[in-house]
Amino acid sequence: MSSTQEIVKCSFNPDDMGQLLYKEIYHKWIKVQELIAKDPILQNNVGDYGQSRDKLYEIYCKKAYKLHKLLNYSDEMIPGMVNSQFPETVVTVLHQTMFIPTIKYLGTEKQIEKWLPPSLNYEIVGCYAQTELGHGSDVQNLETTAVYDKNTEEFILNSPTISSTKWWIGDLGLTATHAVTHAQLFINGKHYGVQTFIVQVRDTHTHLPLKGIEVGDVGPKYGYNTKDNGYLRMNNVRIPREQMLMRYSKVSKAGEFIKAQNEKIGYATMMQVRTSIIFNTYISLAQGLAIGVRYSHFRRQFKDKNGIERPIIDYQTQQDKLIPLVADCYAQGFGCQRIKEILTENLKRINEKNDFSLMGDLHALLCCCKAVYTWNTHFGLDKIRQSLGGHGFLQSSGVCTIQTEFSPSCTYEGENTVLLLQTGRYLLKACNKAQKNQPINENVEYLHNLQSTLSQKATFTRQEQLLCPEIIRKLMRLHAAFYVNKMMLKMMEKAGEFGPKEAWNKHVGVSITEASIAHTYYWTFKTFLDTLIKIQDENIRSVLSNLCCLYGLQRIIDWPIGYFEGRFLTGEQLEIILNAKEYIFTLIKPDLLGLVDAFKFNENALRSDLVDPKPYEKLLQSAKLSSVNNEEYQKKLRSLTRQLREIPKL
Template sequence: MAEIFEQEKKKINFNPKELQRFFYFNSEQIVKDVTQGFQDFSANPKLTIQPNFHSMSRIDQIKLSGETLKEINSYKDQKYNYNTSLGKMIGEFQFPFVIPSGVHQMMFIPTIKYLGTEEQQKKWLPRIYSYEIVGCYCQTELGHGSDVQSLETTAEYDVSTQEFVINSPSLTSTKWWVGELGVWANHALVFAQLHIKGKKHGVHPILVQIRDLKTHQPLPGIVVGDIGPKVGYNVKDNGFIRFNNIRVPRENMLMKYSKVSKDGLFTQRGNPKIAYAGMLETRLGISCLFHRSLGRALAIGVRYSLFRKQFKTSDGVERQVIDYQTQQEKLFIPLADSYAFCASSSQIMSRFAEFQKEIEGGDFSNLNEMHIICSGAKAYHTEYPLAHMENIRLSCGGHGFSHYSGLPSIVEGFKPLVTLEGENTIMYLQVARFLIKGLTATLKGAERVPSSIQYLKAGLDFVETKLEADTISQILDLDVLKKILVVNATYQIKNVGMKMQKLSLEGKTNQQIWDTLIGIQLVDAAKAHMLYYTFINFYQQIVTNDYLSENSKTILKQLCRLFAIAKINEKPHGLIESGFINPSQISLLKQAQHSLYPSIREQALGLVDAFGFKDEQLRSALSISDGKVYETLLDWAKNQNPLNESYFAPGYENIQKMGQITPKPLL
């Protein structure tokens, strides 16, 4: 059946290599490195995961993940060492589990780089890169997660010994959910309430050794372990830890911006929020890398929908599932989103590189906006992909329920991302707070408004107008869609701002307003902003990247249109309430959405092949490149399933013994 894919490839009218570059941050070098990496990993049996992986116990899976990390870090003269961004990127796509050093690399190391002094970095980083020190990011507690300021773990400074004394004063102060803590880590960056001479100085990170470097046994006063199986991420050893009078040298507090002198004097420079710079980079990684797992799900879903045939047409020919409009909607909206998130990620990464140079030069003026961009993208780039992945799994019918489809592990592996490193609702509320402040500044005519919300000035004029569009072709104009999204975001931000003002005049406190009266509207406003922000990034990436041919730009513009229109149709209430659009235009928007499906259908295989994933990264019988879907399913079930190694399955003897029991008569 491989000829099906060959026939589909003949329909492709753009260069998939151009879109692969678009997918990987517009970088030819990254495409080259990732392509070579996929080939190298696939050629190594120790780095190719077999279909029986999901029949293994959790303990055996964790053991395999450790063996895999060791192999990666020694393979090809350490070319793909997990200290490199390339190694992390290949590993994310190659394995159905997270590599043990993910937190060590993405949170522990960046925090030390951002917050550690030059002397501390020279002292610790060589040992960290060599894995002599394996670290974790010890912030979340049993009783507090997103509310960092309410963390209960304490670090009392003892002036007489120049040490911090770390304690877990309550049950709820137990550190919880900490990745790499349960099994692997021997050090932890512990975020604790700093107390000096009876005075509190907020939450600060302190490097604490928690296990013996030779025996790996917990040190005296440390109670540590794994928190147990979860929904997804079961290979990740999320752990708990409690501290009982653990003494740590003063020099182990990260002191680039906050310092404690020998005699207990606390000083601070720069923006206090820089303390969360490590988390900022983690959110950047989540928002700009991990959503690409949606591309894997799409590659499986689209290829299987091209292969699978169900129900005959009037001339007796079975129809490809992908030719049903309902199936197209399940696949093409996620496809549009995937490209939109990739384009927006490229913009965000470029902005973050500029931001890093700014803070290195002591300029913290854009820290808050960068924090909001990363937080908003983290929420937006995980909420939609997770929903899409599950819908893609469902679109594959019964076979999508099998681990051999590759889809359940993608869904399960992605689920934690909507919660970890910032629960998404909290992220949206942080964005909303930024938007309300930005709206106030815009209304007051402030000279400097953050670049990401400068559209509000034009938006405040647009909301007083009506949409002039009477045909589908007018609706599909990208500049018209841009205006619609500006109005959608501006109206919702303005509307919730006015409601806040009204409630305040009625005597409601800010806490009442935010917590119990307008939280849902604030989240909606934040999502409307992120929709516009993602769209405009997508649009600009299409227009400004000169390596894209006209045919590539044409299909990308179709996806950009679908991204915008599908989101508008999903939640048009702001546009309706504002009076900017009328009922007939709502109907036009729906028609416009459906009109995009046929052109995307013709290019669907090329659009997912452009992601560059091979069989070894997809790990799916449903998308196998030789087209032998059913043969592969039967082979894996028959020959890769331990239950079929014997016709006398373990436990069956109990069924046999039941025959010796005289059954009670049914009443």
């Protein structure tokens, strides 16, 4: 049976599932892919594999120019859609995802009026210069300085140490003309913390660095090499007072500093970016699965008793590699939808009512989901690559390039462990509030009546009971409560012995990250279940219910120790869970192709020889097109190999 026939036979309509996954951007998602696939400059070309870094940068500059002409980049969803279409990152993506949003969120109306039009028209290209050689996650200890000179109404920016060099700044190395720059503000010798400035780094006509600016590319990297991550040093660079972004914090002409009502507003851009990263965890994993699942239905190995080779997806071991990741992908997709809703509500409250009440809850949620989802996608993509056998190691398989481009997500815009610690701090505060019967956010409602909660146990005795998501939700709720309580008790013990700061830094870190991960798993499962309840289509609800259950069961199987340490589960119940997981595989397998078809990637976006109707022929064709196989290179090679053979023998 062909893949197309299996999609037609699945129990639901993949187009309807796609609309559930992408909601209001569904039609735009498909249209953007079609536009890119049809354009000779934008469409993916196997000949680009193996090109030098400088050549790839030129290719992607041309793509960026064409995309700017064809698409409306004032739509904040466009950059995320576009980036997933190519095996390398598009030049200027940080201009769209960080520079422009920072101006929108932190600029005054007058500043937005000045800077936004030239940014949208690409008269200037910006970047986001926060990270330094010496400090990344520790933003409060950045070393770049901005000293206000009230006589000239200017800020003087300097990089006073080697470690204050701005570093890893995307779009800065070769492309940007301007940088949103974070620096420690000083007025009359008094320190006012990190503030945000717009600094021009290159001339907009000659593209040469301006006076006092030293700028360049950081060099070759593990991957992500079309992205010109750069460095920046400043020596007495003067900018007008109006180039400090002043929607919230302000400096008057006379040098009076007016503090923002809520200092966390500086995280507004980062919140938008982390939401985009979370969306990309879903998209990248979905791409890898679309390739892995389709190829697993085509690829045949080993004959059955009738002498017919079996598709490798028929083997339980292959199902175990891929089907749980499909559940993860859907869970992360629905998690991202909910996060976008909260982000939108947060920005609305801030803009309309100056209400910052959601900031802390959203920040904690973004931190833990960014960390857990990026790790899961990174390691999931490697599992998919391995599931393809040797072919997965080829760039033309598509999966290894997706993984390489995705891998920086685990460290950029917040190193994952540090982010989990930030969520842990939020959980500790929520736990203390709950103990005092103070109100807490619904995301952490399980912290009320902790001791009563932790006295509960799983009561299921049969496999079929685990096809009910609510039973699994209660189990995962216990798990989250257990790890947060464990963290709190250890923090109290070690703080009493060493003091709070040393306890946090040296003795409780692992417990904090465990609590944050357990919280993330529970929140994600609960969000999946909340989505499920609202679905009207019975066929879609049925298959998603199975995926939801599998997502939860896989979390228990992968991390059972807390369930046993808390005495919530018995060994016999874990055996039932293992059997239930294998049974769910049999329920999901007939719908597997439909589930990945619902991701709605066309063949150009997947850029994989393995999803071609004739993958073996396509692999051979791509090999023949490799630059080392052309006649010109072969002539040069023959000369080199002849010299090698002529080496005198010992």
